[in-house]
């Protein structure tokens with residue numbers, strides 16, 4: 001819908017490798033609107049909650065170790081179909097299966113260092129935005145000048 005929002009995070013490897021600007025650029029260029037942005041070192045508890053549905057997987061501990069090192073650049077992007085389009089822009093979970101031109105397909109080669117997270121459904125987006133941007137006033141409602149040239 002018009003005001004759909006998704007949670008996108010540049011993971012610690014993406015931050016260390018200087019890819020934050022490139023990720024932001026892609027979402028801006030596409031016409032999406034940034035409504036939340038911060039750099040954090042997430043606690044282990046926070047990371048475990050974020051990935052709760054994977055807690056039984058053999059790679060869970062490694063995943064939590066990696067993410068909770070930080071820093072993570074956490075973002076909320078808004079616009080038409082942004083949840084599904086965000087996933088498409090990011091590419092497949094395993095970068096070796098990510099199409100060239102997607103973020104993972106262009107910048108990484110390892111599933112354990114795949115540089116970026118994006119919500120995979122409306123329900124995940126709601127949960128993740130609440131978890132990472134739960135405090136009042138952390139998200140900014142604003143009207144982009146020229147928005148009518150992007151979305152009608």
Ligand code: DAT
Pocket residue numbers: 054059063092093111112114116117118120
């Ligand atoms: P995605 O990040 O594409 O939503 P996911 O939710 O299935 O993928 O998994 C979350 C993260 O866990 C993923 O980005 C990287 C890690 N991961 C997934 N499968 C893995 C595997 N087989 N081995 C190591 N890490 C894995």
Ligand code: MG
Pocket residue numbers: 118120
């Ligand atoms: Mg996922």
